Amino acid sequence: MLDPKTSRFWKAALQSGLLDAEALAACWDAISPEKRDDAEHLDRRLGRQAVYLQRLTLWQAQQLLAGRITGFQVDRYILQELIGQGGMGRVYRAKDTRLDRHVALKILSPERMNNPRAIARFQREAKVGAQLQHENLVRLYDFGESQGRHFLVMEFIEGKTLGFYIATQGRIPPAVAARFCRQVALGLDHAHGKGLIHRDVNPYNVIVTKEGIAKLADMGLAIDLADEGKVTRDGATVGTFDYVAPEQARHSHSADIRSDIYSLGCTFYHMVAGQVPFPHPGLAEKLFAHQSQEAAPLAGLTPDVPPGLAEVVGKMMRKKPEERFQNPQEVAAALRPYTERSPVEREAVIAVGATGGDVRAPERGDLGSGDAPTSTTGGSDVGNEASQEFSIQVDLGPAPSLTGSVRNPRPWFGTAGPRPPSGCDSTSSGSDSGSAVSASRLDLPAGPGRPRWQKAAMLLGLLASGLAVEEGVRRSLGRGDAQVRRPTLSANVAKGASPGRVMPPIDWDKSPVAVLQPDGSMASAPDLLRAMETALGGKGIVVLRGGTPIELQAGEGHSISGRGTLQIQGVEGETTVLKIALDAAKPFLATGSGVNLVLKNLTIEVSRPAVPSVAASPAPAPPALIMAAGKALLEHCAIRTAPTHGYPGSCAIVSNGGGLSVTHCWFEGFETAVEIRALAGNDHILRQSMFVPGGTPSEAVKSGKPVRRGWAARIVFEGGGVPRGGRSVRFDHCTFVGEGLSQIVGFTGRSPLRLDAVGCAARVERLLGWSGSPSDASWTPKSLTWTGVDNQLDVAGDVWISTAEAAPTVSGADEWARIYSEKGLNRAAIQFTMAPLTPDGRLSPQAYSIVRATSPTPGADPYEVGPKP
Incomplete structure (x- = not known):
């Protein structure tokens, strides 16, 4: 046996x-005896057990495997994970050994250690942060030097940035955005009271905690008005250009608190419009647009924004500082008047920040078939692709290198999110918030290796080219106030015309598929697969x-792998219907773990050809319509089976390990509408959606089929x-009609499922179906954590939870209420209007409006379900 x-x-x-001999001996003892003679994999097996036993973090184990043995302790702080890096240095999640808490530790990069200006800026950030103690600002605890x-x-904050939420989930409801914006304004007001301005307010510097509290981060560019001249040189342009105030872009010395208000207005605009x-x-x-153009009216992009709220945002974004609000x-x-929220909006506040998760060691049941714990973290990629979550496995493949272990780091506040795509080819400084270098930020004097005159010439050249481009657009359009806008997916754009541009029309007769390109043009695609690629x-x-x-045939299916977002959607204002025949054993669409799938404004009707029965041979299991290994977002879609009564084993979408978000969708006629294969750390949410049977009562009578x-x-x-x-899975204001709410498979008391149901309406045969794992088939209440509110x-x-044999495990509402948390439960019978029908004879979402509904009305809003008209 090996030593x-x-x-x-x-x-x-x-x-x-990091470890002593006793801890290492425990890691050795945890390795199976039959694996102890494998010298080739011994190092990685010891590292894996160290993570499993919570003796090391995954990052620490990787560093040791890569040969690093020093630098894990800075003063009294033990580095546990690299969570971000920027122009000034790297940021780590660390443990404070004295106070026993997690902190975010920013360390100045080695190449800047001998740079007096970099050290002065670093010290200034400490000085600025030390003055700020406010709920809506990220707090600074300490500053020092060690070796x-x-x-x-x-x-250290577990949460998501507003920028991440916008990039992955889309627009934020106006009332929720107003609440976050107001919180940031209160934080800015606190900073302003200390004589400070931020100078870089943008969605990627606003973190939303799990409790729904917005916190403004990154004071690296903030200045104290009393000594501003000491830290900013003439000619410097600082900030993020999608949100920078006109006066700040012209000269950073001109920035004041009203410049932060402008940037906050641009941030609010991005939240509710879904675009900068x-x-x-x-x-x-x-730069030129911020100086001389007005943004497209919010009312035209988001009709649900109250007119008064749009006026507030417009005032925040006035070109002249004296015309804006004068203080936060x-x-x-x-x-404040626009932050009053309905229960739906109140839950949305929490949803923005509730997708983060603690990074802890796995339970034994979480190791999977490979017995290798994984850690899912996020990364920030600069460019045109949205960053993805990725997994690092300790015990698979060769020992990770130092560079591999810090690739795609998470932002320092403990989450991930893509920075906004940029078409700029300019030099940029690093983001001190710990994300990857932002191509939208420019701090020319700070960059090394280029003379000041050359940097100034670059900026002047860029401005001059912008003026030339704008003048060319004006002449081509024949007017003097051109407003170049990114086209939206309106019917006009889809037919070949976008505001301010002349584009060749799309020949839909040639192909029903096209690609809306980043420049706003539409390009016809020969088929769906080519378009997706x-x-x-x-x-x-x-x-x-x-x-x-x-009409499409699944054939061998469409498989998409790679990295980035894949968005498929219909034309707004028109009805886009796909009729898909699952004529093979593979899903119609399968996406890899690196793909974020987004489906919007689609009606999909799926059928399954009859399979000839073979004696003594069971019918093959039909494929799901969609198999998503990465994240998936379905918004305003209707997915139904055809013929009306569906087919055995039908399933609309399988989320195979990634996070699933379903909002404002309609599922009709499926044996299982959604299947979620739940990995540890992934949260799934189904919001404002309806799950209903196929067919109508009259059709059942005529055909004699149920x-x-x-x-x-x-x-x-x-x-x-x-x-x-x-x-965890969350049902938020959904309507359920059918066999039951959910089948739960394989969970145990050691690895439970968390189910939250808020404001839902369910008329079902049983509430939940349960079957245990092969190793632990007996049911226990601890295998499920249920929280119900206003359902x-x-x-x-009396069958509220049944086993696979349909025998009741929990009988009746009284026993249910004794076991699980259920607040505001309404046990009254639910009656639906069952009218009107759609033109093809189906029940519509409005048919599932509740008769004599209570207040607040449970279930999905039937007028907000399905594709937008």
């Missing part, structure tokens, strides 16, 4: 001080023709994911 003390990992761990390394100690105020591809065009307190007061990674949006239904009454969801335990991360549950009979 583990001779292994490279054992020696490195002892030298690093030549300058460091800042900051509050001036979505021009070039940096110079952005005025902004907060103006926004072209658009993958944010390089375009696949647009499907409206009007006449598009209306298919399936399950809304099937949630299956999957091993792996974020170490010790939970598995109306109409369960036929």
Whole structure:
């Protein structure tokens, strides 16, 4: 048997001080005896067990495997994970050994240690942060130097940035955006009271905690008005250009608190419109637009924005500082009337920040078939592709290198999110918030290796080119106030025309598929697969023709791998219908783990050809319509089976390990509408959606066949994911009609499922179906954590939870209420209007309006479900 003390990992761990001999012996004992003679994999097996036993973090184990043995301790802080890096240095999640808490530790990069200006800026950030103690600002705890390394100690926050939410989920409801904007204004007011201005307010510097509190981060560019001249040289342009105030772009010395108000207005605009105020591809065009153009009216982009709120945002974004609100307190007061929220909007506040998860060691049941714990973290990629979450496996493949272990780091506040895509080819400074270098930010004097005159010439050249471009547009359009806008997916754009541009029309007769490209042009695609390959990674949006239904054969299916976002949607204002025949054993569309799938404004009708029965041979399991291994977002879609009564084993979408978000969707006639294969650390949400049977009562009478009454969801335990991360699914104001709410498979008391149901309406045969894991088939209440709020549950009979044999495990509402948390439960019978029918004889979402509904009305709003008219 091998002596583990001779292994490279054992020696490195002892030298690093992260582990002692007793801890390493425990890691050795945890390795199966039959695997202890494998010298080739001994180091990685020891590292894996160290993570599993919570002796090391995944990042620490990777560093030891890569040969690093020093630098893990800075003063009294133990580095646990690299979570971001920028122009000034790297940021780590660290443990404060004295106070036993997690902090964010920013360490000045080694190449800047001998740069007096970099050190002065670093110290200034500490000085600025030390003055700020406010709920809506990220707090700074400490500053120091250890063995030549300058460091800042900051509050560590588990949450998401507003920029991440916009990039992955789309627009933020106006009332929710007003609440976040008001909170940031209060934080700015606190800073203003200390004589400080931020100078870089943008959605990627606003983090929303799990409790729904917005916090403004990154004070690296903030200045104290008392000593501003000492830290900013003439000619410097600082900020992020999609949000920079006109006076700040012209001269940073001209910036004051009203410049922050302008940037906050641009941030609010981005939140509710889903696009920046001036979505021009070039940096110079952005600068010019902020100086001389008005942003497209919010009312035209988002009709749900109250007129008064649009006026508030317009005032924040006035070109002249004296015409804006004069201080953040005025902004907060103006926004307050629009922050009153309905229960739906109140839950949306939490949803923005509730997708983060603690990174902890896995339970034994979380290791999966490969017995290798994984950690899911996020990364920031600069360019045209949205960053993805990725997994690092300790015990698979060769030992990770140092560079591999820091690739795609998470932002320092403990989450991930893509920075806005940029078409700029300019030099940029790093983002001190810990994300990757932002191509939208320019701080010319700070960059090394280029003379000041050359940098100034570059900026002047960019501005001049912007003026030339704008003048050319004016002449071509024959007017003097051109406003170049990014086209939206309106019917006009889809037919070949976009505002301010003349484009060749799309020949829909030639192909029902086109790609809306980043420059606003539409390019016809020969088929759907080619269009998806072209658009993958944010390089375009696949647009499907409206009007006449598009009939497609699944064939061998469409498989898309790679990295980035793939968005497919119909033309707004038109009805886009896909009729898909699943004529093979593969899903119609399968996406890889690196693909974020987005479907919007589509009606999909799926059928399954009859399969000839063979004696003594069971019918093959039909494929799902969509198999998504990465994240998936379905918004305003209707997915139904055809013929009306569906087919055995039908399933609309399988989320195979990635996060699933379904909002404002309609599922009709499926045996299982949604299947979620739940990895640790992934949260899934189904919001404002309806899950109903196929057919109508009259059709059932005529045909003599029962209306298919399936399950809304099937949630299956999957091993792996974020170490010790939970598995959660949230039903938010949904309507369920059929066999039951959800089937739950494979969860145990050690690895439970968390289910939240808020404001839902369910008329079902049973509430939940449950079947255990092969190793633990017995049901226990601890296998499920249920939280219900303001639900109306109409369960036929007394079967609230049933086993696979349909025997009741929990009988009746009284026993249910004793076991699980259910606040405001309404047990009254649910009656639907069952009218009107759609033109093809189907029940519409409005048919599932509740008769004599209580207040607040449970279930989905039927007028907000399905494709937009």
